[in-house]
Amino acid sequence: MLDIQLLRSNPAQVAERLATRGASLDVAAFQALEDERKGLQVRTQDLQARRNALSKQIGQLKAKGEDTAAAMQEVAGLGDELKRNEEALADLLNRINAFVSVIPNLPHESVPVGQSEADNVEVSRWGTARAFAFAVKDHVDLGEALGGIDFDAATKISGARFTLMKGAVARLHRALAQFMLDTHTQEHGYTEVYAPYLVNGNSLFGTGQLPKFHEDLFHIKDDGYFLIPTAEVPVTNIVRDEIVDLAQMPLKFVCHTPCFRREAGSYGKDTRGMIRQHQFDKVELVRIETPEHSWAALEELTRHAEIILEKLELPYRRVALCTGDMGFSAAKTYDLEVWLPAQNTYREISSCSHFDAFQARRMQARFRNEKSKPELAHTLNGSGLAVGRTLVAVLENYQRADGSIDVPVALRPYMAGLELIEKA
């Protein structure tokens, strides 16, 4: 949610900045709502003040046993208009709220301006793509040949965009998650969190998935729950409606969860393999920061994600998303893209974002500042990393000519020392 004060005082400038990310703000519509609000609110509050004063007076008169008829008569005269005004105001505030709720965040000044993925800016590169002396296979061929991935079974059991893993590949998947959790907790200072996979609508509003992106979510209608599309939702909402003591800031959480996405609108995209699934595992980093430190924290968090790739010796690059390619709530986002030899390209494996106070304002997540006044926190999160896609990257980058897979050195302790995954 944008700061309503900013929107009121400078709608044109807000519209201009939103335009850089391809979002249009109907300034005239907003101002019409605001003009109406102003008059209605002042009138309603005047009436309420008069009613309160009269009611108080009636109380005092009755206490003294005096006649209240005159006051009663005046207050009765207010009733109708007051009720109408209150209803109209409540309705109007709802409409304003709905209007503001679907406005995306403003891009940070450092974000490159652009319209689409094509305008994203590569920031850095790490590692070099391995030269293969044979024709590389993709993870689907590799996994199926190893007997470790069974897409047919997953399709039978559930449907399209699901994966079933077995044996050493399933274990590799688990090893990756464990490795990431251990690295972030032991080396990067994050607190491990186990969180619900079903959340309520308020949590999804807080992080910005609702009300606008309902169609991307799995909704358990019988109970009102939604399956989480990312651990960002339950973990960031830890601080919803909370005021964190300054001494406890910043909060750094890491959480491994499955993520569930309907992938509405991505028909025909990445249909092969496990790149784009309805269910996938992710290790998520979440930070609750003070505004002073939050921008440094984004760099740090992104580094923490990069270190996972470096420990796994997977070549990657860091990309600064342009204004037009960022998510709804983000002020700035870095994507990490891992090298996939079978696709001969880099593919997104992590997304690290800074939301400034946008999410915090939606969920009233605050900290007590130096003056011991509550102040909106800044929230950040990033994948560290998407486990399924990391598995894909390991299979493809570590493949041998015979289709077996070398286990990355960093993962061997998590694989009981196994060095090579061969056909089961």
Place this chain on the structure above:
RNA sequence: GGAGAGAUGGCCGAGUGGUCGAAGGCGCUCCCCUGCUAAGGGAGUAUAUGGGCUUAAACUCGUAUCGAGGGUUCGAAUCCCUCUCUCUCCGCCA
């Protein structure tokens, strides 16, 4: 699933229709006193939002908020209804 109890400010906890944004305590802030420490005295201390004033802040006048949403009433923390959550007991259960 059945029966019952409950939800009040940063925390604890009073408050069953009127001057209650809310006693009291704790905590916190400032001041005083005490040559340190401990103890003591005084004052202050919710959030959101609107108007006024202002470059802004401060200030000031309002409004709303005692789990959420409705209702009764001139007036609701207090009465009624619905919902959510928490706790206790029973049942079921990994």
